Amino acid sequence: MDEEASLALDGTGVAGSVAPAVARRAVQWWLALHGGDATAAQLHAWQRWRAENAEHERAWQRIEAVSGQLAGIPLPLASAALAAPAGARRRRAVRLLTALVVVGGGAALLRQAPGWQSWHADASTATGERRTVRLPDGGTLVLNTDSAIQLHYDASARAVRLLRGEVLLQTAPDAQRRPFLVHTVDGAVRALGTRFIVRQHDGFVRVGVLEGAVELRPARAQGQPRVLRAGEEGSFSRDGAGAAQALDAGAGAWVDGMLVAAHMRLDAFLLELSRHRRGHLGCDPALAHLLVSGAYPLADTDKVLLALTQALPVELHYLTRYWVTVRPRAAKK
Secondary structure (H helix, E strand, O other): OOHHHHHHHHHOOOOOOOOHHHHHHHHHHHHHHOOOOOOHHHHHHHHHHHHHOHHHHHHHHHHHHHHHHHHHOOOOHHHHHHHOOOOHHHHHHHHHHHHHHHHOOOHHHHHHOHHHHHHHOOEEOOOOOOEEEEOOOOOEEEEOOOOEEEEEEOOOOEEEEEEEOEEEEEOOOOOOOOOEEEEEOOEEEEEOOOEEEEEEOOOOEEEEEEEOEEEEEEOOOOOOOEEEEOOEEEEEEOOEEOOOEEOOOOOOHHHHOEEEEEEEEHHHHHHHHHOOOOOEEEEOHHHOOOEEEEEEEOOOHHHHHHHHHHHOOEEEEEEEOOEEEEEEOOOOO
16 A cells, blocks of 8 residues: 555545645535535535546545544534634635645644644744733733643643743742643643743753742653752753753843844754744755854844844845745855
């Protein structure tokens, strides 16, 4: 069995490839028919479309299989999407479902998608956006670019689940003396009356403490939690926590819309800047070692890139507006 067919069988049980354009049309039909106001003419047109060729029918069977797997999730994506037919929520729904039809993925794949996380988040941000949230206990939470969280407050605990990205939290005293926890896929962080930053990376979490102290609680680690105090940062994976280090001087500057660098390698600087702009931002390996220092406003990342060309022997190569590479400056003839 080839890889494409295997993907289809693993996800939905419907073998065979589906072209993106056909998948998108199947999703559009599904949204229209599940909107509750389909006309007889639309039903006939849908039936004719399905009968036109085997790929159309295969696409329809796959979207039906996907929707069946999602029955236990407070979807259907259609209900929210149809409420604003021309809005961003509908466009996200169409993109997500189209991708599932093309690859044959099911509910598990959808749950892993950033778009799906945003649907189920209590608060989220897009690329380049920041947002402040007032917590039910009077504390505050600031989401960095491309981040999402869920809130869980009950009689026994106050909890934030970091679905993706980065947050800065300021805890507040609680009359019920409930613990304050930040849950991640790799474990939890318990606040000990504090102001701190939590960032989810691929396979580990980094925590920086601005005020107070926190406990790091890796998911599978044994023994006492590691404590970080004001001015320290550390990281943990599911299996354990690393040693505490001095907190970077620029930690938390993103809350004020700034990227602060102190002798940061250019490749690392561009990687960090890329979190705040859409598209690809690359660095020629020959320039990776160059050092960047200064405070840079994140509101206009193009201006930041232009500033680099004035401070370093580099130039910008634009393949498109959203595909930029920083290259060595060409020698003048």
